[in-house]
Amino acid sequence: MELWYTEEQTDNVRLSLKVKQHLFSDHSDFQQVDVFETAEYGRLMTLDGLVMVTEKDEFVYHDMITHVAMAVNPEIKNVLIIGGGDGGTAREVLRYPQIQHVDMVEIDKMVCDVAKEFFPTISNELENPKLALYYEDGVAYMKGKNSVYDLIIIDSTDPVGPGEGLFTTEFYTDCFNALTENGILINQNESPVYEQFAKEAVRANSKLKKIFPEVHVYQAQIPTYPSGYWLFGFASKKFHPTKDVKADVWNKLGLKTKYYNTELHLGAFALPNYVKEFFNNGNV
Amino acid sequence: MELWYTEEQTDNVRLSLKVKQHLFSDHSDFQQVDVFETAEYGRLMTLDGLVMVTEKDEFVYHDMITHVAMAVNPEIKNVLIIGGGDGGTAREVLRYPQIQHVDMVEIDKMVCDVAKEFFPTISNELENPKLALYYEDGVAYMKGKNSVYDLIIIDSTDPVGPGEGLFTTEFYTDCFNALTENGILINQNESPVYEQFAKEAVRANSKLKKIFPEVHVYQAQIPTYPSGYWLFGFASKKFHPTKDVKADVWNKLGLKTKYYNTELHLGAFALPNYVKEFFNNGNV
Incomplete structure (x- = not known):
């Protein structure tokens, strides 16, 4: 069988x-x-x-959703993770000694419970004392926050079902307000290969561009996600993701990573022409 | 149904x-x-x-197997393509006005015939007068050639079946001899994600390193190939693939490409740590 x-x-x-x-x-x-x-x-x-x-390819996603921002601003101290219930993003963020506090807002407690039971190598920092875990709706949580976080990571599902509200202009505006003046927002930004995903990617990017002065897209190869080719968004109040990267500072930290490195950091923002055109033209 | x-x-x-x-x-x-x-x-x-x-994703493969070498040495005039029966690699090579002659050695005439009948947008340069098409075994064809080609592209199937002989030290040595002093060899180099492919990738790379002074690996996202994450090999008698790239010269040509650009050229050589380790350690 x-x-x-x-x-x-x-x-x-x-x-x-x-x-x-x-x-x-x-x-x-x-x-x-x-x-x-x-x-x-x-x-x-x-x-x-x-x-x-x-278990086999989570390292790609979690490296890329975390280390890019941390290498651009090594001064990040307070982090908010929206979603990310498996714990992989929290695990990577908490590897940095300079991190003082992480809030994580996961709507579905069952995801965390299942991660703790079945994915110990991914969820193993969910009990870290620097982490506060809220089982709440991320959209509601973001309301009225002002200059609290240096980094917000939107580690969401796709924009259907529970993750839908995490792709709206209103939510991105709340994120902007919740970020400090050095703030960076990272979001998982779908795939450019299949039309339905590419349209969502462009839509999210267009909304962010109306709110943040710096909005960029970067890429990674995640074999189990549709097409194997996945995008992330980088939005910031002042940092440019490649011109402002502190490669030497990051490399001195000596973090061992299976996917990310500071040369790949630069390469991840070098998009194929067809992907650049999607984002420049605002349609697929 | x-x-x-x-x-x-x-x-x-x-x-x-x-x-x-x-x-x-x-x-x-x-x-x-x-x-x-x-x-x-x-x-x-x-x-x-x-x-x-x-038809939908061939542009990734054909851009990346062709334009990387052409941007490193814009003086390339004589090209050999081993395999490539669909015609896509020949189509991209023949876009460069400086190309004087292309030899293409495809073992299986049926692949070319089928490409001409069913894939007109890919095979449309197979009748170009600058192209000589030989329906022969690539391994036999390479024997005894000396300083003939500026670029050899091994556009083969995987190292099982008809393509097997195109992954041997003997064949790579014949390629080295067939190249001019400025010569570059490009080969499709499998995927790093699944063990069986990754082992072949490392094996091919190790063999090339014993023959060529410059041997490097670069990457692209090809959704219909296993894992969607595919590698290419760059071997050369003297050129470094990123330090020696002539980005300005290439950009002045004004070629419109859907995937390749000269920033992506640099990024394509920035491999994830796990892939670098495969090639550095010589095993998967």
């Missing part, structure tokens, strides 16, 4: 992973949560049937 | 593309050749059931 997990990445493209065991399946107040032991990618968590995280 | 093409990328991972029509299916002297009309990627050619080329 063979068991296969299949994600319908679009109506016309499917990725299937061979499954050794279906370890967990439940419906939270917000979404369907499943855990599989896969043959190629180790453990896999899906939300509403879509890949959220796998 | 639904029709789906499925590639078994590894024993544990499958990519499936929805098919509108199965347009062609035949067995040549060397391999099984099929053409499908897919819903997401336009027309798809498979060889022995594996994705060779699709």
